[in-house]
Structures are given as structure tokens and as C-alpha cells.
Amino acid sequence: MTPLLKVSGVRTFYGAIEALRGVDIEVAEGEIVTLIGSNGAGKSTLLMTICGNPQARAGEIRFADRDITRFRTWDIVRLGIAQTPEGRRIFPRMTVLENLQMGAVANPDADFDDGVRRAFELFPVLGQRRNQSGGTLSGGEQQMLAIARALISRPKLLLLDEPSLGLAPRLARQIFAVLREINQSSGTTIFLVEQNAYHALRLCHRGYVLANGMVTLEGTGGELLENPAVQAAYLGGTGQ
Amino acid sequence: MGHGDGRAHFYVMDYFAQQFINGISLGAIYGLIAIGYTMVYGIIGMINFAHGEIYMIGAFIALMVVVAFGIGEGGLVIVALLSALLVSMALTSLYGWVLERVAYRPLRGSQRLAALISAIGMSIALQNYVQLTQGARVKTLPPIIQGGFEFQFGDTDFIVRLSTLQIMIVLVTIALMAVFALLIARTALGRAQRACQQDQSMAALLGVNVDRTISLTFVMGAALASVAGLMVTLYYGVIDFFVGFIAGIKAFTAAVLGGIGSIPGAMLGGLLIGFTEAMWSGYFSIEYKDVATFSILVIVLIFLPTGILGTPEVEKV
Numbered sequence: 001m002t003p004l005l006k007v008s009g010v011r012t013f014y015g016a017i018e019a020l021r022g023v024d025i026e027v028a029e030g031e032i033v034t035l036i037g038s039n040g041a042g043k044s045t046l047l048m049t050i051c052g053n054p055q056a057r058a059g060e061i062r063f064a065d066r067d068i069t070r071f072r073t074w075d076i077v078r079l080g081i082a083q084t085p086e087g088r089r090i091f092p093r094m095t096v097l098e099n100l101q102m103g104a105v106a107n108p109d110a111d112f113d114d115g116v117r118r119a120f121e122l123f124p125v126l127g128q129r130r131n132q133s134g135g136t137l138s139g140g141e142q143q144m145l146a147i148a149r150a151l152i153s154r155p156k157l158l159l160l161d162e163p164s165l166g167l168a169p170r171l172a173r174q175i176f177a178v179l180r181e182i183n184q185s186s187g188t189t190i191f192l193v194e195q196n197a198y199h200a201l202r203l204c205h206r207g208y209v210l211a212n213g214m215v216t217l218e219g220t221g222g223e224l225l226e227n228p229a230v231q232a233a234y235l236g237g238t239g240q
Numbered sequence: 241m242g243h244g245d246g247r248a249h250f251y252v253m254d255y256f257a258q259q260f261i262n263g264i265s266l267g268a269i270y271g272l273i274a275i276g277y278t279m280v281y282g283i284i285g286m287i288n289f290a291h292g293e294i295y296m297i298g299a300f301i302a303l304m305v306v307v308a309f310g311i312g313e314g315g316l317v318i319v320a321l322l323s324a325l326l327v328s329m330a331l332t333s334l335y336g337w338v339l340e341r342v343a344y345r346p347l348r349g350s351q352r353l354a355a356l357i358s359a360i361g362m363s364i365a366l367q368n369y370v371q372l373t374q375g376a377r378v379k380t381l382p383p384i385i386q387g388g389f390e391f392q393f394g395d396t397d398f399i400v401r402l403s404t405l406q407i408m409i410v411l412v413t414i415a416l417m418a419v420f421a422l423l424i425a426r427t428a429l430g431r432a433q434r435a436c437q438q439d440q441s442m443a444a445l446l447g448v449n450v451d452r453t454i455s456l457t458f459v460m461g462a463a464l465a466s467v468a469g470l471m472v473t474l475y476y477g478v479i480d481f482f483v484g485f486i487a488g489i490k491a492f493t494a495a496v497l498g499g500i501g502s503i504p505g506a507m508l509g510g511l512l513i514g515f516t517e518a519m520w521s522g523y524f525s526i527e528y529k530d531v532a533t534f535s536i537l538v539i540v541l542i543f544l545p546t547g548i549l550g551t552p553e554v555e556k557v
């Protein structure tokens with residue numbers, strides 16, 4: 001079966017800086033795939049390149065058997081990709097509800113009321129804050145809103161850039177539980193960037209390690225957790 | 241002596257009332273033009289210096305339609321005015337749309353100065369285009385909407401006039417503003433516009449067609465300016481290819497005064513500029529009324545750069 005997402009030989013530049021130097025990655029339908037790597041490795045750049053901003057200068061990105069390498073961002077996400085990018089990017093002068101409405105733009109067919117109900121079930125605090133403006137939410141609440149906003153369109157593929165960043169451990173665990181739940185219940189495919197490598201590798205089916213704009217390792221979550229190089233670089237050398 | 245003082249007192253009040261009425265009508269018009277500046281600035285962070293010319297084109301189209309109807313009486317006047325309104329809105333919007341496609345979109349993402357120069361270039365080009373095709377002389381329109389109300393306070397001989405046209409200008413402006421405010425606050429398009437204002441690349445990441453949203457912003461600004469153009473044509477009865485320049489700078493001043501990027505601010509700024517101009521013309525010198533407006537622009541830019549209702553931080557990526 002062809003993968004849902006196939007990134008082949010992708011190279012992305014910021015001016016003269018080559019941030020991705022020929023990246024190959026595959027994500028099959030229904031999978032949770034984790035991408036780990038140190039700061040500046042190019043993880044966020046890869047997620048953004050998949051969404052066409054910036055566009056890859058070389059290589060090919062295929063989604064659901066379509067070449068989307070040269071598509072505009074809004075056309076890409078309307079095919080069924082949602083991303084919570086680095087930095088949450090909540091619209092500060094829109095209410096929680098309006099932020100969720102923006103999440104529905106990519107898929108007018110998704111049942112919005114049902115999506116909101118689910119979002120408030122997953123994150124009850126958002127329901128209490130529904131008419132509060134996004135900019136006044138706490139960092140953690142903004143993170144929840146960002147994830148909820150991405151889920152509203154019921155994407156086939158969910159791209160998450162460090163969803164647990166800045167969250168209290170309990171909340172981080174809750175987020176991982178939510179991700180596993182939506183993957184199992186609705187079959188949403190997830191491609192996840194994480195600094196919290198231990199949790200992410202335990203959650204995922206497969207993982208990739210990115211360093212200096214290139215994939216240096218790949219394997220199942222278990223394999224990567226056992227890998228001494230991964231343990232040394234990303235798990236504090238203890239396996240925990 | 242006491243009697244004379246009373247007369248003088250009423251005279252002062254009457255005169256003020258008259259300038260107040262004139263100020264509101266003028267301010268409504270400036271406010272409608274100012275919205276175009278403020279919306280475009282909000283969404284692409286650029287001053288569309290050709291917006292005054294868009295307004296001028298709206299005025300010309302409206303005048304041509306009214307003249308084509310032959311300015312009859314009675315029912316025909318309403319038909320002529322409605323046609324002028326609709327035709328001018330449609331064609332002027334088209335000009336606004338083309339302007340963005342031709343002069344601004346290709347430069348998006350390049351230096352701000354490039355877009356600014358392009359805007360000034362388009363402003364001059366549109367002025368010359370109208371001058372060449374319509375001639376340099378002023379075009380006149382005899383008063384179509386006549387009548388009104390007259391008030392007299394006390395036993396002065398000063399009569400305060402509130403014309404039907406002035407009432408119409410204010411009512412049309414209020415109606416447009418209400419529709420417009422609803423559109424921005426409640427519709428998907430309005431949300432998309434606000435999203436693009438706050439974080440354009442995030443809006444794109446959520447599926448908003450940013451190009452189309454920007455196009456529609458130009459179209460909406462142009463449509464409002466065309467209504468202002470029609471009303472000014474009816475109000476003053478004369479236009480030429482240069483009216484967009486002065487009106488444009490005044491509306492721009494209104495937008496800056498109200499807080500550029502803020503739509504209520506544009507309307508408030510428009511009213512304040514309208515008042516200033518009417519009061520200045522009424523009490524000082526009519527020749528220097530434009531100087532008064534431009535002095536406000538300078539003072540606001542120095543002492544209150546974010547305007548009255550503007551947000552201090554304009555996050556632009």
C-alpha cells in the first residue's frame with residue numbers, strides 16, 4: 001500500500017541556509033510517527049515544508065497519491081492535513097470559539113457543532129473559556145486550543161510540532177493520551193515532532209531522528225528507545 | 241443692548257449648529273473612504289496610496305451614470321441614483337481588484353518601499369488616466385436631491401439648513417457601516433480577514449485562501465469609496481481628476497487619527513476630520529482648511545502614532 005505521506009529527497013532553503021538536505025520520510029495511513037532531533041535540526045522546517053511554506057526547492061512530497069510539492073498552503077491543508085505549528089499561533093484577538101471556527105475552514109463538510117462538543121469534552125477548560133479571547137488564555141490553554149483547532153477539520157493527517165512543550169507533566173501525559181485516543185478511535189494519522197522523546201517514542205509506531213537537515217536513524221518506537229545513540233543524545237543517556 | 245446680545249447669542253448657536261451639520265455629512269464621507277485605507281493596512285501592512293484615486297473613479301462613474309439618465313424628475317431620480325450606486329460600486333470594485341493584482345500582489349513579500357512606490361505610481365497613473373479620458377476640466381452636476389429642513393432659533397435672521405441630501409448621506413453611511421460591521425464580526429469572510437490581519441501564515445495553514453481574502457479586502461474598500469464618491473458628487477456637484485488626491489489624504493489622516501487598522505477608528509477619525517474642516521472653514525479661513533487637516537496628520541503622527549482606537553503593537557510577520 002502506498003503511504004499516506006511520502007517525503008522524498010526534500011531540500012528546503014532559507015536564503016542561502018539549507019535547512020533540509022534531502023529528507024526521506026514515509027507515514028502510512030493510521031500510523032503515529034515521531035520525529036525527534038536536537039534544536040535547529042530542521043524538524044519544524046519539515047512540517048512547514050509539507051504544508052508548502054516554505055516550499056521545497058528540490059524533492060517531492062506526495063499526500064494521498066498526489067504530488068503536493070508545488071501546491072499553495074491553503075490547497076494542501078484542504079486535502080486533509082492539519083498542523084499545530086511551533087508556537088501555538090492562536091489568533092489573539094479572536095475568541096476561543098472563533099479560533100475553532102477558523103479550524104473548520106479547511107473542511108466545510110466536517111460537522112462543526114460536533115467538533116466543538118468533542119473539543120470541549122477533551123479539554124473542558126476551553127468550554128468554560130469559549131467566549132474569552134485567545135490572547136488572554138494561559139500558555140497551556142493556548143496549546144490545548146491549538147490542538148483542538150487542528151482537530152475540528154477532522155484531518156486525515158495531523159502534524160504536531162511539540163504539542164507537550166511548556167505543559168505541566170500531567171497535562172503533557174493527557175495530551176499524549178488524547179493523541180492515542182484519536183488515532184485509535186478515528187484512525188487519524190499523526191506525525192509528531194517532540195523534544196519529550198521518551199513519551200513520544202513510547203506513543204508512536206515508528207520514529208525518525210533528524211540531525212542537521214538529514215534523517216540519521218529510523219525504526220520502531222521500541223527500537224529507537226533501545227538505541228544507545230538515541231539514549232545518549234535524546235533521552236539523557238538513562239533510557240528514561 | 242440686552243436684546244442685541246440675545247440675538248448675537250442665537251447667532252453663535254445657529255452658526256455652530258450649521259457647521260456641526262456640515263461636519264457630520266463631510267465626516268461620514270471621509271469615514272467611508274478611510275475604511276479602505278485602514279482595512280488594507282490591517283491586512284497587508286501597506287498604505288494603499290492609490291485609494292483616493294479609486295474613490296475619484298467611483299465619483300466619475302457615478303456622475304456618468306446619473307448624467308446618462310438625463311436627470312429627470314420624480315421617480316426617475318431614484319432609479320438614476322440607485323443605478324449610479326450599483327454601477328459605480330461594481331466597476332469601482334473591479335478597479336480596486338485589478339489594482340491589487342497588478343500593482344501590489346507581485347510585490348508582496350518584497351521590501352515595503354517597493355510596494356509604497358508602486359502605490360504612488362498607481363495613484364499618478366490613475367489620475368492621468370482619468371485626466372486623459374475625461375479631460376482636465378471640472379465636471380458638474382446640477383443639484384438633483386433638493387429640499388430639506390430649515391430651523392431658526394430666536395429672532396435672528398440666520399437660518400440653519402439641514403438638507404435632504406445631508407440626511408441621506410448620514411443614513412446611507414450608518415446603514416453601510418452596520419452591514420459592514422456585521423460582515424466583519426459574523427461572517428466567514430470577516431473572520432478570514434481578521435485572521436489574516438492577526439497571523440497571515442497561520443490563516444493559510446488553516447485553509448484560508450489568503451490571496452482571495454486580500455483581493456476581497458480591496459474590493460470592499462473600493463465599494464465603500466465608490467459610495468462616498470457618489471455622495472460627494474451629489475453634495476458638491478463638481479468633480480475633477482484631482483479630487484481623489486485631497487480627499488485621499490484627508491481620509492488617510494482620518495484613518496491614522498482613529499488608529500490605522502481599526503475600522504471603528506476610521507469612522508471616528510472621519511467624523512473628527514469632517515468636524516475640524518467644517519469648524520475651521522466656519523470660524524477661520526476656508527482657504528486654509530486643508531492645512532488644518534494636514535497639521536492634524538503631522539501632530540497625530542508625532543504625538544499619537546497609534547491613533548485613538550489603534551492597538552499599540554501591530555504584529556506583522
Ligand SMILES: Nc1ncnc2c1ncn2[C@@H]1O[C@H](COP(=O)(O)OP(=O)(O)OP(=O)(O)O)[C@@H](O)[C@H]1O
Pocket residue numbers: 014017019037038039040041042043044045046086
Ligand atoms: N525563517 C527562517 N529564516 C532563516 N533561517 C531559519 C528560519 N527558520 C528556521 N531557520 C533555520 O533553519 C534551521 C532549522 O530550523 P527549525 O526551526 O526547523 O529547527 P527545529 O528542529 O524545529 O528546532 P527546535 O527544536 O529548536 O524547534 C535552523 O538552523 C534555523 O536557524
Ligand SMILES: [Mg+2]
Pocket residue numbers: 043044045086161
Ligand atoms: Mg522547531
